Amino acid sequence: MSGGGNDEKDGAPATPEQRPAIIFWACMGSAGWLLVTGLFVYLSPLPSDCAGPIRCMTLNEWGDFVAGVSAPLAFLWLVVAVFIQSKELSEQRAELRLTRREFELNRDVMKAQAEDAKQQAAYIGQQTALMTKGATESERKQKEQVLETTLEELGSTIRQHLHMQPVILGSGKNNSFQPAVFQTRSQDNEDFILRFADFLNGISSTGVKPPHFVNPRHKVEMMKAYLLAEEARRLAADLKGHSQSRIDRLRVPEIVSIFHSVFLDMHVDVSSAGEAVASAEFKAPWAPGLADDTDANI
Structure with missing residues (x-):
């Protein structure tokens, strides 16, 4: 099955051990990004008239800030989700290949069983023919014995009584x-x-x-x-x-x-x-x- 062999080389499916590792590194990347962003905000110089970054920013500015911080995280987790989904699709393709292979093996087994059943039927037919022939021969021998006895009785009747x-x-x-x-x-x-x-x-x-x-x-x-x-x-x-x-x-x-x-x-x-x-x-x-x-x- 050359087609099956080529399909198996297209992409190795993600194993259960690989998925936690991918999620772990995605979490580490997200945490690192948040840490860097926090340090950046904390270390950034503030205007002289601003007592703190929270007090100096309006709601719109806070929205823009959160959107800007979350965009890289969203992109990161989107990549992780696509990667995991592609690996799951690879697993499904591998399962389909295995299922197809099982069907092929089952088909071969069924063919072998059908051939074996055909041979058994032929053997049973031969045995039946032999048994029928044996029964016919046995019946013929019985008739020959009866014929012999009948002729002996006929000759004896003629000899003794007629x-x-x-x-x-x-x-x-x-x-x-x-x-x-x-x-x-x-x-x-x-x-x-x-x-x-x-x-x-x-x-x-x-x-x-x-x-x-x-x-x-x-x-x-x-x-x-x-x-x-x-x-x-x-x-x-x-x-x-x-x-x-x-x-x-x-x-x-x-x-x-x-x-x-x-x-x-x-x-x-x-x-x-x-x-x-x-x-x-x-x-x-x-x-x-x-x-x-x-x-x-x-």
């Missing part, structure tokens, strides 16, 4: 009921899922002629398998990528499509399938008293 069972009925010789039994030599749950999809798509190749029906004795297990397959398909659609490829490889969407059409034909509300499974009671189609509307075409 394998080697007459889950589908159709027409045989002489229009008799002919069961289609799902069977495979697979040992792995995923292979059970894949072979079950092959079974549903190729029932006619087993020798069981249409129309095909779901064996009511296995409706509960079939509904459970449908719900598990639908959940696996939904999770894979959310996860995409490898999970979706895996579901497609196991042909789970085909199982869902076939199951969905089967249970719609059975007039089962898929959205409340859990309640339907819990309360379902079925009879075999060849059992006495079978209600015809409990069968399902496939």
Whole structure:
């Protein structure tokens, strides 16, 4: 700040110690002037007919005398007052310079604080992004675990409840009921899922002629398998990528499509399938008293 430096050199402000000294010397000068004037009057010769200076002077003369004596004193104190006022103005200018300098420093501090706040905001944004990414990764891992569990449960349901069972009925010789039994030599749950999809798509190749029906004795297990397959398909659609490829490889969407059409034909509300499974009671189609509307075409 070159301007500020030049202003500070214009005049040094009067300090509190300088002011009493100026007034003291002004008082000393005033006292000296009065003393000199008094001695001058006292030592001046008087007319022979005048008993003393006070008695010989009229009021006008006394006024002129006092005015003449006071004029130098007035001028002296005027100079002192102007000098003190100029010094006070110099002090005010110095205070204004200091105030301006403080404002400049405060402005620099505010700029630094704003920059620091900007950096903190950027840091918080990075942390938020990392937390969001971490939450997304955690949610993805949870869905992958649920998908894995769902596929295991689907394969286990097919292996334990539908394998080697007459889950589908159709027409045989002489229009008799002919069961289609799902069977495979697979040992792995995923292979059970894949072979079950092959079974549903190729029932006619087993020798069981249409129309095909779901064996009511296995409706509960079939509904459970449908719900598990639908959940696996939904999770894979959310996860995409490898999970979706895996579901497609196991042909789970085909199982869902076939199951969905089967249970719609059975007039089962898929959205409340859990309640339907819990309360379902079925009879075999060849059992006495079978209600015809409990069968399902496939």
